[in-house]
Amino acid sequence: MSILIAGFQHETNTFAPTKADYEKFVHGGGYPPLSRGSELDAIKEMNIPLGGFMKQAEEYGYDLIPVLWAGAAPSAHVTEDAYERICSEILDAVQSNLAALQGVYLDLHGAMVCEHLDDGEGELLARVRALIGNDMPLVASLDLHANVTDLMLESASVLVTYRTYPHVDMADSGLRSAIEMHALLNGEKRYLSYKHWPFLTSINAQCTFIDPAKSTIEFMEQLEKNVASISLTTGFPASDFEGCGGTVWGYGTDQLNIDTAVNILYQRILDDEALWDVAFLSPEEAVAKAIELSKDAKKPVIIADTQDNPGAGGDSNTMGLIKALLAAKATNTAVGLITDPKSVAIAIEAGIGNNVELALGGCDSVPEDSPLVATFKVENISDGCCQYDGPMMNGVKVSVGPTVCLAIDGLKIVACSDKAQMLDRNLFKQAGVIPEDMGIVVVKSSVHFRADFQPIAKEILIAKSPGPLTVDPADIPWKHLKKGIRLKPHGREF
Structure with missing residues (x-):
C-alpha cells in the first residue's frame, strides 16, 4: 500500500x-x-x-x-x-x-x-x-x-x-x-x-x-x-x-x-x-525580581520576553527589556536572540575585541519601542549555525545567519541576521555564551524555551514588555472573531 x-x-x-x-x-x-x-x-x-x-x-x-x-x-x-x-x-x-x-x-x-x-x-x-x-x-x-x-x-x-x-x-x-x-x-x-x-x-x-x-x-x-x-x-x-x-x-x-x-x-x-487566565510582570518588575533572586544563586533566573516571541509572530528586535536591565544595572546577564542584520554586519566589520556604535534593534510597529543607541564591544562572531540538542526539535540543524555577541554594561546580547525563537541553549552557545554560567538569562520566547531552559533555571519569570505579540487576547483589536466568544476566561464577549 x-x-x-x-x-x-x-x-x-x-x-x-x-x-x-x-x-x-x-x-x-x-x-x-x-x-x-x-x-x-x-x-x-x-x-x-x-x-x-x-x-x-x-x-x-x-x-x-x-x-x-x-x-x-x-x-x-x-x-x-x-x-x-x-x-x-x-x-x-x-x-x-x-x-x-x-x-x-x-x-x-x-x-x-x-x-x-x-x-x-x-x-x-x-x-x-x-x-x-x-x-x-x-x-x-x-x-x-x-x-x-x-x-x-x-x-x-x-x-x-x-x-x-x-x-x-x-x-x-x-x-x-x-x-x-x-x-x-x-x-x-x-x-x-x-x-x-x-x-x-x-x-x-x-x-x-x-x-x-x-x-x-x-x-x-x-x-x-x-x-x-x-x-x-x-x-x-x-x-x-x-x-x-x-x-x-x-x-x-x-x-x-x-x-x-x-x-x-x-x-x-x-x-x-x-x-x-494568567498574570504578567512589567519589565521593571521582572528585572527587579530577577536581580534579587539571582543573588548567590547557582542557577540562572530566566525571563521570558513574551510579547516579542518570534515563535508567535514577533520579529525578535524590541529593546524594552534590555533597557530595563541597563537601567537597573543588571550584570552577568545574557539576552537572545536579537534579530538585526544591519547591526550584525557593522559589528562583524568592526571585528572581535573592538567597540562599535550601533542603533540596535527597535520595532517600528510598536510605538513604545525604539532602537538602543549605544557603544558595544564585539565579543564573538559566528556563522549562526547549530544543531538543537534540547528536547524540542532535537536533531534539527538551523542557521540564524551571521551572528555576534555584543557586550554592554554587564549584558551579553546575542544578535543574529535571521530570526528564530530562543528554544534551545545551543542558540546562545553558538555565539560563545554559556547560559548555565549566567545570573540572568532573557529569552525571546513565551513557552517553548522551557523544554531546554527549565532544567537549568532557578526560577522563570514572564515579562510583558511592549512588543508586536499582544499576549492578553482581551487587549487585541479584533475585527473578525466569531460573535459571542469571550476574549479571555470569564471576559467580555466579542
Whole structure:
C-alpha cells in the first residue's frame, strides 16, 4: 500500500509586522529548509511529526511517496504566492500518483492564515479531499495551537494533535497519526464528535508543564482509553478570523461513546475556565525580581520576553527589556536572540575585541519601542549555525545567519541576521555564551524555551514588555472573531 506524505506548517499572527513569502519557507527560519522527495529522509530522525509518521508507517510495511516539507517562522499572513506554489506541488503529486494511492498524510500546523483566504489548512485538506474522493483515508497532525475549523474536521478522516507545550512530542503525534491511518486502511470505522471552546486564552496559560493545561491533558488521556482518539487544541489567539479558538474533538467506533467522552472533556474545560487566565510582570518588575533572586544563586533566573516571541509572530528586535536591565544595572546577564542584520554586519566589520556604535534593534510597529543607541564591544562572531540538542526539535540543524555577541554594561546580547525563537541553549552557545554560567538569562520566547531552559533555571519569570505579540487576547483589536466568544476566561464577549 502507498501513502503520500507532505508537510506545510505556518502559525499566523495576523497582527504581526512581517509576512511569510516563499523564500521564508525555502530558508525555514528555525525549521528545516524546504525539502523535497528523498530529502525528507533526513526528517525521519528529527522531532517533527512527519518523522514520527514515516518511522511508524514503514514499520507497518507501507510504501511512502514523499512530496515536500515546508515550514516558516511564525509571522503575519502567508503570501498568496507562497501558499499556492506549495499547495500546487502537493496537489499535483496527489493527482499524478492517484492511481497508486491508498492514503494521504499531511503534517500541518492548523493556524495558517493567508493573504487571500483565512483557513489555510482547511482549504488544503478540502482540495486534497476533492481529488481523492470521500473514501480514501486523509490523516493530518496538528499543532496544539491549531485553530481547528469545521472545514478541517469535515475534510480529514482523522486529525491528531501534539499534547505538549513546549512541543516535545511532535514526532509522537506523527506516530499516532500513522496508527490511525493503519486502522482506517484496515477497515475500522471512525465517528467524529467536536465542540469549540467559548473563550480565548493567552499562549502563556497553555503550557503543559503547569496547570490547568497539564491536568487537562492528563484527564483527556484517561478518557481516551475508552475511545479510538481524542484531542484538544488551545487555539492560537492571534489569528483574527472566525475560526480562532480552542476545540475539543474525538473519534470512536461508536457515536454515542465518542459524544460522551468529548462532552465530558468540554465540561471539564468550562469548569476550569478561571484557571486559564494568567498574570504578567512589567519589565521593571521582572528585572527587579530577577536581580534579587539571582543573588548567590547557582542557577540562572530566566525571563521570558513574551510579547516579542518570534515563535508567535514577533520579529525578535524590541529593546524594552534590555533597557530595563541597563537601567537597573543588571550584570552577568545574557539576552537572545536579537534579530538585526544591519547591526550584525557593522559589528562583524568592526571585528572581535573592538567597540562599535550601533542603533540596535527597535520595532517600528510598536510605538513604545525604539532602537538602543549605544557603544558595544564585539565579543564573538559566528556563522549562526547549530544543531538543537534540547528536547524540542532535537536533531534539527538551523542557521540564524551571521551572528555576534555584543557586550554592554554587564549584558551579553546575542544578535543574529535571521530570526528564530530562543528554544534551545545551543542558540546562545553558538555565539560563545554559556547560559548555565549566567545570573540572568532573557529569552525571546513565551513557552517553548522551557523544554531546554527549565532544567537549568532557578526560577522563570514572564515579562510583558511592549512588543508586536499582544499576549492578553482581551487587549487585541479584533475585527473578525466569531460573535459571542469571550476574549479571555470569564471576559467580555466579542
